[in-house]
Amino acid sequence: MSKVTFPRMGESWRTFKMLLEDLGNEVVVPPRPSKRTLDLGVRYSPEFACFPLKILMGTYLECIEMGADTIVTTGGVGPCRAGEYAMLHQKILKDLGHNMKMIVFEPPRHYPINFIRNVWTLNKARISIGGIISHIKRAWRKLQALDSVEKLSHVTRPREINSGNTTRVYRKVLDWIDQAYTTPQIIEAEAAALENMKNIPQDPQRMVLKVGIVGEIYVLLEPASNLEIEETLGNLGVEVEKSMFLTGWTRDNTWNETTERMTVTEAATPYLPELVGGHGRDSIGNTILCAKRGFDGMIQLAPFTCIPEIVARTILPRVSSDYDIPVLTFFLDEQTGKAGMSTRLEAFTDLMRRKKLLQLRTNCLTG
Amino acid sequence: MKAYLGIDVGSVSINIVVMSEAGDILTGLYLRTMGRPIEVIQEGLKEAAAAVPPGIEIAGAGTTGSGRYLAGVMVGADVIKNEITAHAVAASMRVPDVHTVMEVGGQDSKIIILRNGIVTDFAMNTVCAAGTGSFLDQQAARLNIPIARFGEMALSSGASVRIAGRCTVFAESDMIHKQQMGYQLPDIVKGLCEALVRNYLNNVAKGKEILPPVVFQGGVAANVGIKAAFETALGMPVIIPEYFNVMGAIGAAQLAMEKAAGGNSTSFKGFAVTGLPYRTGSFDCNGCSNVCEIVEIYEEEKVIGRWGSRCAKWDVI
Known part of the structure; x- marks a missing residue:
């Protein structure tokens, strides 16, 4: 029987593993990207390609060692070159002597036939259409549960009294959700997980800063590719809100371009009326939306050489001064040393804290 | 009398x-790291202890710079702060209405934008070393000019070479090409100063609004050629503070003083640390596939600090 694998993005693998197994596939779970993943990825990728291509290249090679022969991944529309990565990966792997079967999901709204054909290929158990829909719905619910627990971890970490507590509890409750199978079980595990997270001893008096993270989706969602920036910020007393979650993104790109996305685009339009591919326009729109919601600062994460984010980067200083919100950009590549990032994050936190204290003082005096 | 130590x-x-x-600098030492931070910190502290007037009590200590954690655990620092904040604090102490701080050091360069006394934006060089002191050091060595004379030589030139x-x-291949074409050395040196400034403004300071007063600090501020090139490029005067080459340490001392003002007693171990044996060791953690190299520092055979892991596993001593 064929063995299926897929790209790893944060904790979402727990859902994809369940769904693919439900459809009757044997699954190879992609390992967390490590130094070895990077070494392999860098060795077999074009030098000028962006970081996500290299990490995925390394991940696929590791999965092949573990017996995978089929890769399920996404394509994409628009000018970002990531839409071509599935074909590029397949060609490189072929050159290396691995004849991999690639199943590439394009946005179903634009390519409905592609969607149906792919699902049918993966439906090894020959489940009925109704069965497939209910499996997808349950998987979706699990993905939502994973996202909601992660979101809560960003709230509790900066407020925790015992450092490291949130990370420990988060790891534990992820397993509960992982083990839940039926929809009631998933809902129960999610409730228990959230309850456990809320019970972490916290200091309600602490001055916590709020920072929004925007940027390219892969480096946003896979902590191993962004040097665990959310954890680092949480430990510095910063509550993080990511502009993108898989449940958010997939929703926008599958069923309907929701009002949420419209507002992001609308917000960005005065600065960037064109679609520049990837998430360049979203980075600008979300920065504006977060500024309106009173965030203390924004961080943009981008793979080195990512054109959509470079475009956004050149516009963000204007947004920053128009909306009086500090913005810090990180271009990520294969560097694994955390010192440079920590220094900048510490300085950024100092900047936001002093600004906030000054604002509070002025408010006291005037109001 | 109370005083504060900054490293x-x-x-x-x-x-x-x-x-x-009162903010007076009782001792200000500028020492070369020479790849041996532990020894140099110990020797420097010995020198500082001998230089300060008698009756001084160190009421707080702060560390900054890329080796801040190392120095912090060695001396028992009350404040361990990143160099951006430290430089901004020092600059606004010395030039209270400063709006722009340009700092060019050995391996990095930064720009800090302040408005109404608070930092509103900053940037550090990320991808290249062309705008830093190391580059000048290297080129000065190649041209066989002492780095201390580099700036004067640039000023003596009438026409720079691009x-x-x-x-x-x-830059290096361009320089060799120009020198082989027969250009005068001072003109090449001046061209090099302008190239560094151009790179700094295009790379580090890109997108930032540079308003006067501009303070220029860090080791490279000693170079009058660079100062002149900055003034020409920016079209405004550049202020070099008296203690330009130890501003980071001044900032760290100031932050330690602010911390002590909150009523905290110092955890400074005293100048005695200059006599203690320190050594470092390292090992690979096999906890996961990252195989992080963990570095440990020992004080008299006791671990006082660890670095290098991507997770928090080894942080607790």
Whole structure:
């Protein structure tokens, strides 16, 4: 029987593993990207390609060692070159002597036939259409549960009294959700997980800063590719809100371009009326939306050489001064040393804290 | 009398400052790191202890720079702060209405934008070394000019030669090409100063609004050629503070003083640390596939600090 694998993005693998197994596939779970993943990825990728291509290249090679022969991944529309990565990966792997079967999901709204054909290929158990829909719905619910627990971890970490507590509890409750199978079980595990997270001893008096993270989706969602920036910020007393979650993104790109996305685009339009591919326009729109919601600062994460984010980067200083919100950009590549990032994050936190204290003082005096 | 200790451990230099409560610099040392931070910190502290007037009590200690954690655990620092904040604090102490701080050090360069006394934006060089002191050091060595004379030589030139500043490799090949064409050395040196400034403004300061007063600090501020090139490029005067090369350490001392003002007693171990044996060791953690290299520092056979892991596993001593 064929063995299926897929790209790893944060904790979402727990859902994809369940769904693919439900459809009757044997699954190879992609390992967390490590130094070895990077070494392999860098060795077999074009030098000028962006970081996500290299990490995925390394991940696929590791999965092949573990017996995978089929890769399920996404394509994409628009000018970002990531839409071509599935074909590029397949060609490189072929050159290396691995004849991999690639199943590439394009946005179903634009390519409905592609969607149906792919699902049918993966439906090894020959489940009925109704069965497939209910499996997808349950998987979706699990993905939502994973996202909601992660979101809560960003709230509790900066407020925790015992450092490291949130990370420990988060790891534990992820397993509960992982083990839940039926929809009631998933809902129960999610409730228990959230309850456990809320019970972490916290200091309600602490001055916590709020920072929004925007940027390219892969480096946003896979902590191993962004040097665990959310954890680092949480430990510095910063509550993080990511502009993108898989449940958010997939929703926008599958069923309907929701009002949420419209507002992001609308917000960005005065600065960037064109679609520049990837998430360049979203980075600008979300920065504006977060500024309106009173965030203390924004961080943009981008793979080195990512054109959509470079475009956004050149516009963000204007947004920053128009909306009086500090913005810090990180271009990520294969560097694994955390010192440079920590220094900048510490300085950024100092900047936001002093600004906030000054604002509070002025408010006291005037109001 | 109470005084505060500030230590800035950079890649090229280690700076140690003892500052009185009134903000007077009692000692300001600029020492070369020479790849041996532990020894240089110990020797520097010995020198500082001998130089301060008798009756001084160190009421707080702060460290900054890329080696801040190392220095912090060695001396028992009350404040361990990143160099951006430390430099901004020092600059606004010395030039209270400062709006722009340009700092060019050995391995990095930064720009800090302040408005109404608070930092509103900053940037550090990320991808290249063309705008830093190391580049000048290297080129001065190649041209066989002592780095201390580099600036004067640039000023003696009447017409500069244009040298590519984008990347040190381009700059070097451009320089060799120009020198082989027969250009005068002072003109090449002046061109190099302009190339560094151009690179700094295009790369580090890109997108930032540079308003006067502009303060220029860090080791490279000693170079009058660079100062002149900055003034020409910006079209405004550039202020070099008196203690330009130890500003990071001054900032660290100031932050330690602010911390002590909150009523905290110092955890400074005293100048006695200059006599203690320190050593470092390292091992690979096999906890996961990252195989992080963990570095440990020992004080008299006791672990006082660990670095290098991507998770928090080894943080607790």
